Amino acid sequence: xxxxxxxxxxxxxxxxxxxxxxxxxxxxxxxxxxxxxxxxxxxxxxxxxxxxxxxxxxxxxxxxxxxxxxxxxxxxxxxxxxxxxxxxxxxxxxxxxxxxxxxxxxxxxxxxxxxxxxxxxxxxxxxxxxxxxxxxxxxxxxxxxxxxxxxxxxxxxxxxxxxxxxxxxxxxxxxxxxxxxxxxxxxxxxxxxxxxxxxxxxxxxxxxxxxxxxxxxxxxxxxxxxxxxxxxxxxxxxxxxxxxxxxxxxxxxxxxxxxxxxxxxxxxxxxxxx
Amino acid sequence: xxxxxxxxxxxxxxxxxxxxxxxxxxxxxxxxxxxxxxxxxxxxxxxxxxxxxxxxxxxxxxxxxxxxxxxxxxxxxxxxxxxxxxxxxxxxxxxxxxxxxxxxxxxxxxxxxxxxxxxxxxxxxxxxxxxxxxxxxxxxxxxxxxxxxxxxxxxxxxxxxxxxxxxxxxxxxxxxxxxxxxxxxxxxxxxxxxxxxxxxxxxxxxxxxxxxxxxxxxxxxxxxxxxxxxxxxxxxxxxxxxxxxxxxxxxxxxxxxxxxxxxxxxxxxxxxxxxxxxxx
Numbered sequence: 001x002x003x004x005x006x007x008x009x010x011x012x013x014x015x016x017x018x019x020x021x022x023x024x025x026x027x028x029x030x031x032x033x034x035x036x037x038x039x040x041x042x043x044x045x046x047x048x049x050x051x052x053x054x055x056x057x058x059x060x061x062x063x064x065x066x067x068x069x070x071x072x073x074x075x076x077x078x079x080x081x082x083x084x085x086x087x088x089x090x091x092x093x094x095x096x097x098x099x100x101x102x103x104x105x106x107x108x109x110x111x112x113x114x115x116x117x118x119x120x121x122x123x124x125x126x127x128x129x130x131x132x133x134x135x136x137x138x139x140x141x142x143x144x145x146x147x148x149x150x151x152x153x154x155x156x157x158x159x160x161x162x163x164x165x166x167x168x169x170x171x172x173x174x175x176x177x178x179x180x181x182x183x184x185x186x187x188x189x190x191x192x193x194x195x196x197x198x199x200x201x202x203x204x205x206x207x208x209x210x211x212x213x214x215x216x217x218x219x220x221x222x223x224x225x226x227x228x229x230x231x232x233x234x235x236x237x238x239x240x241x242x243x244x245x246x247x248x249x250x251x252x253x254x255x256x257x258x259x260x261x262x263x264x265x266x267x268x269x270x271x272x273x274x
Numbered sequence: 275x276x277x278x279x280x281x282x283x284x285x286x287x288x289x290x291x292x293x294x295x296x297x298x299x300x301x302x303x304x305x306x307x308x309x310x311x312x313x314x315x316x317x318x319x320x321x322x323x324x325x326x327x328x329x330x331x332x333x334x335x336x337x338x339x340x341x342x343x344x345x346x347x348x349x350x351x352x353x354x355x356x357x358x359x360x361x362x363x364x365x366x367x368x369x370x371x372x373x374x375x376x377x378x379x380x381x382x383x384x385x386x387x388x389x390x391x392x393x394x395x396x397x398x399x400x401x402x403x404x405x406x407x408x409x410x411x412x413x414x415x416x417x418x419x420x421x422x423x424x425x426x427x428x429x430x431x432x433x434x435x436x437x438x439x440x441x442x443x444x445x446x447x448x449x450x451x452x453x454x455x456x457x458x459x460x461x462x463x464x465x466x467x468x469x470x471x472x473x474x475x476x477x478x479x480x481x482x483x484x485x486x487x488x489x490x491x492x493x494x495x496x497x498x499x500x501x502x503x504x505x506x507x508x509x510x511x512x513x514x515x516x517x518x519x520x521x522x523x524x525x526x527x528x529x530x531x532x533x534x535x536x537x538x539x540x541x542x543x544x545x546x547x548x549x550x551x552x553x554x
Contacts (some may be wrong), residue, residue, distance in 0.1 A: 063424060084428075090423070093424070097424075099416065101420065103418055103422075162425075254478070
């Protein structure tokens with residue numbers, strides 16, 4: 001895809017939650033959530049509906065402010081930043097919303113180019129950039145479509161393209177395969193794998209579909225053959241880490257590697273595995 | 275309590291097992307105060323955004339086209355027939371006293387001072403406050419507002435300020451046109467119904483108007499435009515409950531902005547009369 005590199009990260013955590021609390025009205029949804037996502041790592045937030053997965057993503061993007069605790073993204077305490085500072089800072093984070101959240105009055109091209117248009121980028125640079133990211137998600141032909149003309153899977157892919165236009169080092173995915181058929185879901189997962197394995201994007205991915213998590217953990221995108229292949233044992237050791245974090249009742253119920261989750265005998269975790 | 279810009283910050287009432295009348299009233303009062311606070315912040319920010327960038331000129335022009343040009347048919351049509359009705363109602367009374375020539379005076383003053391600004395305000399509120407609330411509400415429930423924020427755009431600058439400024443700029447122009455076609459309607463009714471000459475009607479109508487009347491008639495719409503746009507934006511950006519919530523917000527936007535316009539009209543009239551006594 002892009003000739004320009006994604007912004008490199010140093011060795012400190014890309015995302016760090018420390019005792020984060022948040023709630024609305026009655027009771028807390030997240031009660032002291034703490035975790036770290038290291039550079040180029042993919043952390044899969046797993047949990048039932050209403051356990052705070054989307055909320056965690058929105059907190060990481062600074063779209064919501066925590067009641068207590070600290071959240072550091074790219075080393076910066078986003079809780080201490082003003083909304084104006086956050087607006088600027090968010091340009092370093094890509095956010096793929098659950099239903100795409102495309103601007104329905106704009107064409108696909110304008111949706112993808114949105115950030116560049118906001119930055120008053122050179123029009124001569126905008127079109128090639130837009131075509132490049134749309135080619136990456138295999139939707140170059142849909143450049144003049146409007147969102148209502150797209151299928152659910154195409155919308156997600158445009159949403160991914162939109163999130164990538166500024167080459168952010170971190171991408172937050174909110175249930176990227178929710179409501180999609182298995183084939184389309186696989187297309188989305190392949191895109192996420194390509195981003196991770198070719199460009200080293202750090203990802204926080206919320207989902208309630210365990211198979212997505214295992215697909216990310218057990219496969220990688222091979223640039224030479226341009227396809228998704230299973231990890232060999234040696235390959236898995238050197239490959240970008242994929243960890244699971246299961247949320248329950250506002251707290252971390254499980255945190256660990258895919259193999260640990262797969263081997264778990266815990267009755268609650270087994271419900272996801274069935 | 276978690277807070278985010280453009281989201282309701284007021285506390286939701288905690289419903290206990292046993293709810294007393296006092297609890298209901300106090301929770302309602304707290305909610306009302308929180309809503310007023312949120313509305314005031316949004317309305318204040320919509321104007322404060324004018325001072326610093328970024329500014330969205332294209333969005334402003336689009337909104338001026340939508341609010342101004344889009345409202346023209348309804349404003350012109352209703353304005354014309356209000357002028358006609360005014361003449362029919364007042365003319366019959368004046369005719370009883372042989373003073374039908376005064377119809378032009380009354381219609382001009384009533385239209386320019388009061389009916390033109392207020393009715394235009396209410397009609398535009400019915401069309402535009404509803405449109406703004408439903409558009410922004412739909413954007414909110416489909417996460418487009420969050421997407422905007424996630425991509426580094428302040429929705430209050432991109433969505434609210436252009437709409438508020440467009441309404442403030444367009445409302446006096448629409449009112450001026452409504453006044454004019456209202457007088458045209460009044461003239462037509464005077465000629466065909468009261469057998470007055472058009473020249474006599476226009477002469478009396480123009481002579482009856484003073485500078486203070488015009489000022490009053492064109493200053494009020496500034497406030498009405500501000501009210502209808504800010505209420506529409508506030509109700510749209512605080513939608514709760516999905517598409518059903520969008521429907522509720524749309525209805526509330528029309529009702530609240532129309533009521534506020536009438537209430538504001540009372541105070542603005544008093545202020546304008548006071549100022550015209552002192553200044554004009």
